[in-house]
Amino acid sequence: MPDFMQRRRIARMLDRKAEQFADRSSPEKGWIAAMRLALGMSAEHVAQRKGVSRNAVYQAERSEKEGSISLKQMENLAAAMGGTFVYAIVPDAPIEQLKYRRALERARAMALRQSGFADWSDDEKQDWIDDAAAQQLHDMPSDFWETT
Numbered sequence: 001m002p003d004f005m006q007r008r009r010i011a012r013m014l015d016r017k018a019e020q021f022a023d024r025s026s027p028e029k030g031w032i033a034a035m036r037l038a039l040g041m042s043a044e045h046v047a048q049r050k051g052v053s054r055n056a057v058y059q060a061e062r063s064e065k066e067g068s069i070s071l072k073q074m075e076n077l078a079a080a081m082g083g084t085f086v087y088a089i090v091p092d093a094p095i096e097q098l099k100y101r102r103a104l105e106r107a108r109a110m111a112l113r114q115s116g117f118a119d120w121s122d123d124e125k126q127d128w129i130d131d132a133a134a135q136q137l138h139d140m141p142s143d144f145w146e147t148t
Contacts, residue, residue, distance in 0.1 A: 004140075011095035021090045030064040031074070032057075035081050049080040099137060102144065107132035 027034035036046055036057075043057040050057070060077055063069035071087055078085035091098060107129045111117050117125065136144065 014091055015094045017088065018090045018094075021088060024090060030061055032061045032064050032077050032081075035078070035083055039081060041081060046077065046080050050076060100133070103133040103136035104129070106136050106144070 029037070036043065043054045043061075046057045047054045057077070060069055060073055064074070071085070074085040074087075093101075110132055111125065111129055114128070117128070120128070
């Protein structure tokens with residue numbers, strides 16, 4: 001497991017990359033067809049460049065739309081059309097925010113197991129939860145992401 005500094009560098013890199021993918025919508029006909037049509041390339045031309053049949057190109061376009069195409073196929077087709085296939089996992093929020101949400105979830109669950117917690121004032125409860133969440137973020141225990 002990377003140390004804190006490595007995790008933070010990776011998180012910042014992912015956050016910067018996520019900004020580039022803010023618009024994650026795909027073309028209506030898929031990326032293969034969109035690139036091919038934009039280039040004015042027939043399926044036959046792509047097939048010749050890739051060394052497959054025209055029907056294989058059409059099948060790949062259908063598979064892409066269905067979500068069953070392989071990453072390798074996308075990579076090869078992109079290269080055949082003079083492009084590069086990019087694969088990414090884009091976080092739904094900044095990495096630190098995702099970690100903080102999880103730390104709060106864990107802190108709230110821990111609070112319910114805290115003796116007499118229900119009798120504490122709202123301020124005491126919130127302080128305890130905030131402290132527990134901060135401790136979770138600091139320690140990042142090995143079970144941090146386990147589901148309960």
